[in-house]
Amino acid sequence: QLQLVESGGGLVQVGDSLRLSCAASGGTFSSYVMGWFRQAPGKEREFVTAISWGGGTTYYADSVKGRFTISRDNAKNTVYLQMNSLKPEDTAVYYCARNSRTYYYGSIRSGNQYTYWGQGTQVTVSS
Numbered sequence: 001q002l003q004l005v006e007s008g009g010g011l012v013q014v015g016d017s018l019r020l021s022c023a024a025s026g027g028t029f030s031s032y033v034m035g036w037f038r039q040a041p042g043k044e045r046e047f048v049t050a051i052s053w054g055g056g057t058t059y060y061a062d063s064v065k066g067r068f069t070i071s072r073d074n075a076k077n078t079v080y081l082q083m084n085s086l087k088p089e090d091t092a093v094y095y096c097a098r099n100s101r102t103y104y105y106g107s108i109r110s111g112n113q114y115t116y117w118g119q120g121t122q123v124t125v126s127s
Helices: none
Strands: 003-007 010-013 018-025 032-039 046-051 058-060 068-073 078-083 092-102 114-117 121-126
Touching: 003 092, 003 114, 018 032, 018 092, 018 121, 032 068, 032 078, 046 068, 046 078, 058 068, 078 092
Parallel strands: 010 121
Antiparallel strands: 003 018, 018 078, 032 046, 032 092, 046 058, 068 078, 092 114, 092 121
């Protein structure tokens, strides 16, 4: 059973940076698209970014494009989310997730396409 554990969240000021990590264990990692989603209080979960199995292709929500960068290290079974120029609207619980199918790009922005989820890490951006 694959387990995903996020870390790196915290309380920061507007304009600061954070780097989230998501470590996978107990299952296959390198054959799957990995994604980051977030959920703010009172709002639905939303897609943030995703990365292909090899790391060569990335996808971003318009709201984070140019500020966030996703990367992965398959040797370490870890995916990262570098978040720069943070804004109050970035405040949310951030979740990493593994896609349901190997080598598959379909519906990459839909949470329904992901099978395994981490427990989430809180990011709070204070103004």
